[in-house]
Amino acid sequence: MTDDDLDPVIHAQSRLRVVATLAAMPHGDRVSFPKLQRLLDMTAGNLSTHVRKLEEAEYVLVTKTHEGRTPATYLELTSSGRLAFERYSRRLTDLLKGAQS
Amino acid sequence: MAPDDASDEPLDLAESLAIIQAQRARVRDQVAPDPRVLFGAWGVAWLVGYLVLWSSARAEPYGHPGGAAFTVFGVLLSAALAVTIAHIARRTAGVRGASERTGSMYGWTWTIGFSAVVLTMIGLTRAGAGWEVLALGWNALSALVVGVLYAAGAAMWEDWRMFGLGAWIALVAGATTLLGVPGSYLLMALAGGGGMLAAATLAHVSRRKGGW
Numbered sequence: 001m002t003d004d005d006l007d008p009v010i011h012a013q014s015r016l017r018v019v020a021t022l023a024a025m026p027h028g029d030r031v032s033f034p035k036l037q038r039l040l041d042m043t044a045g046n047l048s049t050h051v052r053k054l055e056e057a058e059y060v061l062v063t064k065t066h067e068g069r070t071p072a073t074y075l076e077l078t079s080s081g082r083l084a085f086e087r088y089s090r091r092l093t094d095l096l097k098g099a100q101s
Numbered sequence: 102m103a104p105d106d107a108s109d110e111p112l113d114l115a116e117s118l119a120i121i122q123a124q125r126a127r128v129r130d131q132v133a134p135d136p137r138v139l140f141g142a143w144g145v146a147w148l149v150g151y152l153v154l155w156s157s158a159r160a161e162p163y164g165h166p167g168g169a170a171f172t173v174f175g176v177l178l179s180a181a182l183a184v185t186i187a188h189i190a191r192r193t194a195g196v197r198g199a200s201e202r203t204g205s206m207y208g209w210t211w212t213i214g215f216s217a218v219v220l221t222m223i224g225l226t227r228a229g230a231g232w233e234v235l236a237l238g239w240n241a242l243s244a245l246v247v248g249v250l251y252a253a254g255a256a257m258w259e260d261w262r263m264f265g266l267g268a269w270i271a272l273v274a275g276a277t278t279l280l281g282v283p284g285s286y287l288l289m290a291l292a293g294g295g296g297m298l299a300a301a302t303l304a305h306v307s308r309r310k311g312g313w
Contacts, residue, residue, distance in 0.1 A: 006117075013112055013120065020121040024128035028199030031132075035195030039127055074197055089121060096114050 006095075009057045010088045014042070014050045019059065022077045023085045030063060030074035051075065059084055134192050136263065137308070139185055140301035146181035148294030150174040151286045158283035165232055165282060207254060214246040237278045240285055244274030244293060262307075266300040 010019050021039050025031055031039075037047055054060040059081030063074045077085065112120075150173065157170030166174075193204065218239075225238055251267025254260075273292045277285035 011112055011117065013116075016112065016117060016120050017124055020124040021128060024125040025132065025196070026200045029196055029201070030198045032195035032197075035132075039124070039131060076198070092114060092117055092121075096118060099114065 006091055007084055007088050009054065009059060010084060014046070015054060017042075018047070018050050018054060019077065019081065019085050019088075022060065022075065023082060025076070027082075028076075030076040033073040033075065036075055054081070057081075057084075132192055132196060134189050136304040137301045138188050140266070140297045140304065142181040142184040144294050144297030144301055146177040146294070147297060148290050150177040151290035151294060155283045155286035155290060158286060165236060166286075203257060207250075207257070210253075211246070211250060214250060215243070218242045218246060233282050236282050237285055240289060241274045241278045244277070244289065245271055248272070248274055262300060262303055266296060269296050 010016055017040055018036070021036065022031065033044070033047070037044060040047065042050075051060055051062065055062055058078055061076050061078050061081075063076075065072050065074065153170050153173045154166045157166035158164055161167055189204075193201070221242060222235065222239055226235060230238070248267045248269070248271030251270060252264050253267070255262075255264035255267055270293055273288060273296065276292075277288050280288055
């Protein structure tokens with residue numbers, strides 16, 4: 001069984017969890033950093049580290065804004081992030097089917 | 102290397118698939134509004150509230166429900182509205198973008214729809230409509246707004262179950278006027294409230310089977 005062609009940016013536990021969660025959000029939606037943290041049960045520092053890597057790959061777009069006077073951070077998958085996740089999911093399914101037969 | 106790279110160890114393929122499914126379920130359970138809560142709250146409010154109106158109307162000498170019955174009805178509807186607003190606010194907090202804009206327009210359509218019902222009923226009252234016409238009008242128009250907006254919302258979110266419920270409620274709304282008071286209340290309780298509870302039950306069953 002080979003997983004060489006699975007996108008290495010996504011194929012790591014924490015980053016896969018982040019990307020899968022953002023991909024489950026309706027297209028065009030952004031989620032706040034604390035809400036994403038709750039959906040993942042991750043610490044802020046931990047999530048920031050993984051988001052930075054996903055941002056470098058241009059899979060995740062981070063928007064910093066203000067709500068009243070409080071700074072707020074929102075995250076969403078970019079089009080290439082969504083595409084990469086779809087490709088990853090398809091490849092994963094194919095590999096799992098191959099492993100069964 | 103950051104210490105949390107420990108969670109970046111190579112993944113088993115089956116484990117990857119499990120992670121994707123788990124996070125999808127998590128978003129469904131914590132971000133998307135739960136139809137079981139919404140249909141359940143309104144189903145109970147309609148079923149009990151309209152049964153109270155119906156039994157009161159049968160007991161009163163003039164055939165229309167008493168003030169106490171309308172108070173119970175009003176409290177039940179207010180409670181269902183409070184549950185709806187609190188539930189949607191909790192689920193959608195921290196989410197911005199496309200669905201926030203869609204949801205806001207959809208929410209305003211409810212307010213506008215019910216404002217139009219109130220205006221119409223004021224107009225009919227001023228035009229001299231009798232109490233039974235007014236009772237039937239309030240019921241049917243309000244339930245018509247609910248049914249049509251459910252069906253329209255279902256079209257946006259491609260939800261066939263919600264579409265079926267909306268279509269059913271819209272038709273029940275029209276049919277209540279054919280029965281007159283108090284039959285209209287009984288039909289609203291059983292077919293309207295019962296329909297909502299049936300939809301909540303269906304949503305529960307399909308969720309336990311792993312669907313949405």
